[in-house]
Amino acid sequence: xxxxxxxxxxxxxxxxxxxxxxxxxxxxxxxxxxxxxxxxxxxxxxxxxxxxxxxxxxxxxxxxxxxx
Numbered sequence: 001x002x003x004x005x006x007x008x009x010x011x012x013x014x015x016x017x018x019x020x021x022x023x024x025x026x027x028x029x030x031x032x033x034x035x036x037x038x039x040x041x042x043x044x045x046x047x048x049x050x051x052x053x054x055x056x057x058x059x060x061x062x063x064x065x066x067x068x
Contacts, residue, residue: 004020004036004052005019005027005060005064006034007051010048011047020060
């Protein structure tokens with residue numbers, strides 16, 4: 001079962017926030033919220049919202065909010 005990982009990175013590539021869960025619909029909703037909450041200034045500066053899947057909780061960043 002894949003684990004969906006939502007990540008938001010600042011312009012220097014540092015992970016700013018992360019939420020992980022096993023529910024695809026919930027993950028996609030969260031990803032859309034991450035994207036929508038980035039201001040135009042943040043986007044222009046290089047902030048990025050990313051959604052990816054991993055196969056193990058060991059692959060999820062340690063500081064993530066984990067929902068299951």
